[in-house]
Amino acid sequence: MEPNxxxxxxxxxxxxxxxxxxxxxxxxLLGGLLLLTYQVVQDFLVPLLWAFILxxxxxxxxxxxxxxxxxxxxxxxxMTLLLAVxxxxxxxxxxxxxxxxxxxxxxxxxxxxxxxxDRLPTWLLSLPLVGRPIADLAExxxxxxxxxxxxxxxxxxxxxxxxxxxxxxxxRNAMKFGMALxxxxxxxxxxxxxxxxxxxxxxxxxxxxxxxxxxAAAEMTRAVVYGLVLTAxxxxxxxxxxxxxxxxxxxxxxxxxxxxxxLVPFGAPVVWGTVVLYLLFDAQLWxxxxxxxxxxxxxxxxDNVVRPLxxxxxxxxxxxxxxxxxxxxxxxxxxxxxxxxxVVLSVLLAVWRRWLGRRGTPRxxxxxxxxxxxxxx
Numbered sequence: 001m002e003p004n005x006x007x008x009x010x011x012x013x014x015x016x017x018x019x020x021x022x023x024x025x026x027x028x029l030l031g032g033l034l035l036l037t038y039q040v041v042q043d044f045l046v047p048l049l050w051a052f053i054l055x056x057x058x059x060x061x062x063x064x065x066x067x068x069x070x071x072x073x074x075x076x077x078x079m080t081l082l083l084a085v086x087x088x089x090x091x092x093x094x095x096x097x098x099x100x101x102x103x104x105x106x107x108x109x110x111x112x113x114x115x116x117x118d119r120l121p122t123w124l125l126s127l128p129l130v131g132r133p134i135a136d137l138a139e140x141x142x143x144x145x146x147x148x149x150x151x152x153x154x155x156x157x158x159x160x161x162x163x164x165x166x167x168x169x170x171x172r173n174a175m176k177f178g179m180a181l182x183x184x185x186x187x188x189x190x191x192x193x194x195x196x197x198x199x200x201x202x203x204x205x206x207x208x209x210x211x212x213x214x215x216a217a218a219e220m221t222r223a224v225v226y227g228l229v230l231t232a233x234x235x236x237x238x239x240x241x242x243x244x245x246x247x248x249x250x251x252x253x254x255x256x257x258x259x260x261x262x263l264v265p266f267g268a269p270v271v272w273g274t275v276v277l278y279l280l281f282d283a284q285l286w287x288x289x290x291x292x293x294x295x296x297x298x299x300x301x302x303d304n305v306v307r308p309l310x311x312x313x314x315x316x317x318x319x320x321x322x323x324x325x326x327x328x329x330x331x332x333x334x335x336x337x338x339x340x341x342x343v344v345l346s347v348l349l350a351v352w353r354r355w356l357g358r359r360g361t362p363r364x365x366x367x368x369x370x371x372x373x374x375x376x377x
Contacts, residue, residue, distance in 0.1 A: 044176075044179055046176065046333075046334070046336050047176045047179040047180040047183065048179075048180070048183055049336050049339075050180045050336055051180045051181075051183035051184045051187060052187065053221065053336075053339050054083060054180070054184055055184050055187040055188060056218070056221055057221070057222075058079070058083060059191070061079070062075070062076070062079045062188050065078060065079050072189055073189060075188070076185050076186075076188035076189040077185065079188050080181055080184050080185040080188060083184060084181055087177075090261070090263065093257060199214060202214065209354055212354060213347050213350050213351065216346045216347050216349070216350035217343050217346065217347055219314075219315050219316075219346070220311075220315045220317065220342050220346035220347075221339060221343055222314070222315075223310075223311045223314035223317075223342075224311055224338065224339050224342055224343075226310060226311070226314050227307045227308070227310040227311040227314065228263060228307070228338070229263075230306075230307075230310050231262065231302050231303060231306050231307040231310065232259050232260070232262035232263045232268075233259055234302045234306060235258060235259060235262040235268045235299050235302045235303060236258045236259025236260075236268075237255065237259075238294075238298055238299050238302060239254070239255050239258040239259075239268065239271070239272050239295065239299050240252055240254065240255020240256075240258070241255075242272070242290075242291050242294040242295065242298070242299070243255060243272075243275065243291075245290075245294075246279065246284070246287040246288075246290060246291050248279075254275065257271055258271040258299075262303065264335070266303075268295075268299060268300075268303065269299075272291065272295040272299060273292075273295065275291060276288050276291050276295065279291060307326065308322045308326050311326070311342060315342075315346060317342070317345075317346055318349075321342075321345050321346075321349065322342055322345075324341075324345065325341040325342035325344070325346070326338060326342060327341075328341050329341015329342065329344070
């Protein structure tokens with residue numbers, strides 16, 4: 001009888017070489033495929049992350065809308081449109097406010113340099129080191145207004161380059177925002193299927209403990225959203241109180257604008273900082289300095305301390321870990337790091353606790369066995 005062909009191969013190459021070689025080939029192919037996939041989508045990773053975050057946060061509202069609208073595609077489109085409006089309108093309000101304040105500032109500078117204004121504010125001239133040079137410069141410009149034109153001519157290339165760079169950044173961000181909205185639409189429509197497949201894949205890779213990590217990431221994302229909204233409301237209320245104390249017109253409206261801007265990291269200082277500049281250039285020195293101190297010490301403390309504290313309480317995560325996650329995430333990943341940083345550290349904490357739980361099980365084993373044996377006797 002001739003020996004079996006499989007037996008000859010096992011003798012010639014070894015019984016285990018075939019399976020290991022096959023696994024190595026599959027691993028290399030899978031690694032190459034993942035690398036190519038990353039190179040394809042790397043420019044869209046941030047919009048995709050934002051899409052998943054926004055879809056997760058607004059998913060309950062999407063479910064309600066789908067119960068009201070029978071067509072899933074139409075419900076997803078309406079939900080995406082509503083989300084776009086909720087994001088775009090506050091941004092446009094902030095931009096409009098900044099444009100108006102910039103026009104007022106430039107008009108004041110133009111009137112001052114042309115001699116139409118009575119004089120420079122006293123507080124500006126009394127500043128140490130810079131007050132006297134500012135007064136001399138204003139006097140030179142008043143005597144020879146062409147100095148400003150000559151300076152603008154020499155700085156025109158730099159100004160044009162900066163404007164072009166800013167326009168390019170706006171265009172890139174607008175494109176990323178459009179890609180995020182497009183991804184949100186498909187997540188709204190097919191999110192249940194995608195999430196089921198994703199969780200199934202995690203269970204295949206990590207086993208049952210993947211549910212623990214998934215829950216940790218979901219709870220942290222929800223906590224970050226709660227912290228973001230609550231701290232924005234608190235910042236708007238505190239800033240509105242400051243506007244009312246210094247006598248600003250429409251303090252409630254400006255406070256609401258500050259709250260909307262506070263949804264973006266460092267957005268609130270842009271609003272109350274603009275008001276501070278307005279007060280200073282309007283010769284209201286003490287009001288401007290008071291609002292500056294209130295904004296820096298009071299309003300900003302809400303963003304830097306209260307937000308991590310709210311997230312820590314909501315997600316049952318140590319405060320210091322959340323603080324490092326928020327600040328480190330912003331530094332490493334930009335705006336999306338506000339969510340990504342705490343989520344990464346919360347999953348790491350879940351892995352650590354899971355590992356400690358497993359390490360503790362063997363130490364309890366002998367005691368449990370002894371107790372069981374005693375009970376059987």
